[in-house]
Amino acid sequence: MKKKKKKTKKVISRNLGLEIGSICGRYFLKLKHLHYGYWTDGLDVDISNIHLAQDEYVKFIISHVPEGVKTILDVGCGTGELAETLLNRGYEVDCVSPCPFLEKQASELLGDRTHIFECFYEEMQTDKQYDMVMFCESFQYIDLEQALSKTNEFLSSGGYLFISDVFSKDIKARGVMSGGHKLSKFYDRIAKFPFRFIENVDITEETAPNMDLYGDVLENVIQPVTDVGVRFFESRYPIATKFLKWKYRKKIEKAHKKYLEGGRTGDDFRKYKSYQLFVYKKDAQE
Numbered sequence: 149m150k151k152k153k154k155k156t157k158k159v160i161s162r163n164l165g166l167e168i169g170s171i172c173g174r175y176f177l178k179l180k181h182l183h184y185g186y187w188t189d190g191l192d193v194d195i196s197n198i199h200l201a202q203d204e205y206v207k208f209i210i211s212h213v214p215e216g217v218k219t220i221l222d223v224g225c226g227t228g229e230l231a232e233t234l235l236n237r238g239y240e241v242d243c244v245s246p247c248p249f250l251e252k253q254a255s256e257l258l259g260d261r262t263h264i265f266e267c268f269y270e271e272m273q274t275d276k277q278y279d280m281v282m283f284c285e286s287f288q289y290i291d292l293e294q295a296l297s298k299t300n301e302f303l304s305s306g307g308y309l310f311i312s313d314v315f316s317k318d319i320k321a322r323g324v325m326s327g328g329h330k331l332s333k334f335y336d337r338i339a340k341f342p343f344r345f346i347e348n349v350d351i352t353e354e355t356a357p358n359m360d361l362y363g364d365v366l367e368n369v370i371q372p373v374t375d376v377g378v379r380f381f382e383s384r385y386p387i388a389t390k391f392l393k394w395k396y397r398k399k400i401e402k403a404h405k406k407y408l409e410g411g412r413t414g415d416d417f418r419k420y421k422s423y424q425l426f427v428y429k430k431d432a433q434e
């Protein structure tokens with residue numbers, strides 16, 4: 149019971165993180181998407197180019213949609229921008245969005261061109277079946293077993309499972325860089341489903357620069373701003389600040405370790421993570 153509560157808290161805080169990311173990204177950098185950028189040769193790794201790198205990522209995704217696909221379930225549709233691009237290309241797209249804030253953005257953008265299942269994928273119910281179930285950087289948030297069994301349920305025979313996401317290598321990262329199912333576990337689990345391997349592209353190199361930019365923002369914006377805030381409270385409310393620092397010392401230490409002590413560079417990403425595109429086909433079942 150206690151474990152479930154902890155898991156729910158983790159899921160909620162991750163979704164809050166995505167909301168904040170969406171608000172800041174949209175406001176400061178005019179970003180439409182929530183996924184990583186795909187840094188092609190010749191694109192300067194600079195924060196002002198993230199929107200271009202995100203557009204390259206969309207191009208990469210679209211170029212790998214298998215021929216013959218007509219209907220798509222976009223799981224974890226974020227702001228709905230990728231679904232819109234797919235709709236504009238003639239695909240029929242339904243979406244899944246468990247986060248009310250993002251769901252609102254997606255439904256304002258997509259209107260009645262789509263149906264949005266407002267729930268966690270793990271809880272989704274429908275009789276509909278799709279030619280392709282797509283996870284663009286959403287697979288990591290979903291329980292592995294459930295993601296695969298629900299997809300098996302919602303895919304028509306001969307349909308495709310399409311995943312583009314971060315996975316963890318079998319190297320223990322000291323809690324600095326979390327996120328992503330273990331690749332070895334993924335291979336182990338997917339082998340138990342009637343999915344036949346079609347394609348795998350490793351885009352770790354093209355996505356690692358995002359981590360350099362992220363680390364740079366943490367070091368040069370988030371940390372100094374946090375320090376200024378703390379100094380302000382210390383000068384105004386010294387006793388209360390001292391008390392809060394003591395009361396939440398473990399949490400503060402953990403957050404400091406996780407976000408502010410480095411370990412978030414492109415090289416760390418290459419070492420501990422791998423960003424993979426996988427396409428599998430659901431075999432006809434007798």
Ligand SMILES: C[S@@+](CC[C@H](N)C(=O)[O-])C[C@H]1O[C@@H](n2cnc3c(N)ncnc32)[C@H](O)[C@@H]1O
Pocket residue numbers: 163166181182183223224225226227230244245246247250267268269270283284285286289290291
């Ligand atoms: C990093 S964003 C990616 C959004 C979008 N696919 C894109 O490429 O911009 C992750 C998405 O996964 C969704 N998500 C998180 N947990 C989920 C779950 N259990 N079931 C379905 N979607 C989930 C979030 O709400 C968010 O829309």
